[in-house]
Amino acid sequence: MTNQDLPRTINDKPGLIPLQVMPENMESPISDVLTWITPNEQFYARNHLPYPTIQLESWALFLGGEVERPLNFSYEQIKKMPQVDKFVTMECSGNKRALMEPPTPGEQWQTGAVGNAKWTGVPLAYILDQAKVKETAVELVFTGADSGIRPDMDNAVNYERSLLLDKALMSECLLALKMNDEPIPHKHGFPLRLIVPGWYGMAHVKWISRITAIPIPFKGPFQAIDYVYITNEGNYNNAVPVTEMKVxxxxxxxxxxxxxxxxxxxxxxxxxxxxxxxxxxxxxxxxxxxxxxxxxxxxxxxxxxxxxxxxxxxxxxxxxxxxxxxxxxxxxxxxxxxxxxxxxxxxxxxxxxxxxxxxxxxx
The missing domain is CATH 2.60.40.650 (Immunoglobulin-like)
Structure with missing residues (x-):
């Protein structure tokens, strides 16, 4: 596909390149991204499940589990909290999979599953301080509103990922409300998206509705089955988690x-x-x-x-x-x-x- 063949957006910039319709996976026309900040409409989209429907009037962020003060925050309450800006390049861990030799299964991303954006939101550490996480907690589980059936499971699941309760890591993370000075587009996680600077895109959970502090390591399918480095498909004995991006x-x-x-x-x-x-x-x-x-x-x-x-x-x-x-x-x-x-x-x-x-x- 040449640049002339790429779909065009209304402002005549090359549009996203479709890889899969349902769930929608779209690659950035990376050769035509000529600005340091990737425009929202040219930022790649990676989904595992169908887009959720968000009713902002009833939406809330719940903090629970191993905390002293379980809390619910409305969108308006979060908007009034202290906010910071972070410029973060996000790359899908499957980027350049189509170039892997020998080939591997999965979405066949070329080189466009990467983008750079300005994210604005509330430091995760600020939110955690409100709930007062207990010393018994070892990880935080971030639950997105997107749900659906995985090919390897019978029941519907939400997209969920966890992070170690490491003080340095928590201080880097952001609960983003804006992307490039606009409310985060629905396809990129509105109303709230986790940003984990320096980590591959699977960690940046979209449509966050719940944060749960847990006392044992999380073993959800998007943590223990997907996003691990393994040598033989189906053999997870020596699985290594996918975490930080490589040069x-x-x-x-x-x-x-x-x-x-x-x-x-x-x-x-x-x-x-x-x-x-x-x-x-x-x-x-x-x-x-x-x-x-x-x-x-x-x-x-x-x-x-x-x-x-x-x-x-x-x-x-x-x-x-x-x-x-x-x-x-x-x-x-x-x-x-x-x-x-x-x-x-x-x-x-x-x-x-x-x-x-x-x-x-x-x-």
Whole structure:
């Protein structure tokens, strides 16, 4: 699919690329996201269950379980609480699954299950202080309003995920009311969405209706069956939870298989590193034999966010080229040539490669 083939939105920006209709899964037209902040209408959508119906008049956030003061908060009450802004890049843990070798089952995301947004909301720690979590609690379970039948279960379930009650982690999290200075769109979790900076997207529970402090580890299906690294499908004996994002990068121009003219070109792309920042991006035009440093071009270099990069490619001769991009983060991590293979295809942060052609001009 070329850029010209992409669906268009009303403002003539390329629209989301559909992967699945029910539940709806839509990939960002990432090569056409040219702003540091991803517009809401171009932010990828990942769902496991049908969209819920929210009646704001009766909606409330309930805090319960191992707390001294079980509480209910209305939307209006939460809006009046202290709020902060956080710029956070969110990536689906299945991003680049379609590039995994050998292939794995699941949504076949290419490179567009990632976006960067400004989230505004109430610090999770502030809410927890109101309820006074007991020392017996070890995890918090976040329950979304979305519910439905999983293929491997008979009864309807809600989407639920848990986080360890770690003080440093709790201080980073946000209960977001706004996305890019607008109330969060329904498809992205209105009225309230959990934001866990630096973690893959499955942790950012949408349509939150309940937070429950529990005294034992949570074993819900979206925690113990999905979103774990395993070597053999069905064998969970040595399962490792999917948590923080890995250093990653993609080439956004030129596109795979593109023919480019003779002359100079600006190779463009994006890089991100979860909780830390990108220190360097390197480009190879000869299938990884040699590497050249790209220029980081984003005006902001904040933890939790991506950066744009560019590389000036001067006067390539006619032929076929294998372009590669690899990113380094400030913790010393580097993208691997091949990601660690796992049966569910999560966390593919392998070096991104595209093949392009510079045609010979015939006289």
């Amino acid at each position: 990653n990068s993609i080439i956004t121009w030129p596109s795979k298989g593109e023919k480019v003219h003779l002359g100079s070109h600006t190779v463009r792309g994006l890089a991100w590193a979860g909780k830390t920042t990108i220190s360097k991006v390197e480009i190879s035009i000869d299938n990884g034999m040699t590497w050249n440093t790209a220029r980081l071009t984003s005006p902001e270099h904040k933890p939790y966010t991506w950066t744009f990069w560019e590389y000036q490619w001067d006067n390539p001769v006619p032929g076929q080229y294998f372009l590669q991009a690899r990113a380094h983060d400030n913790n010393g991590n580097v993208q691997p040539k091949a990601a660690t293979w796992n049966a569910k295809g999560y966390g593919n942060n392998s070096i991104h490669q595209i093949t392009i052609t510079v045609p010979q001009i015939l006289h």
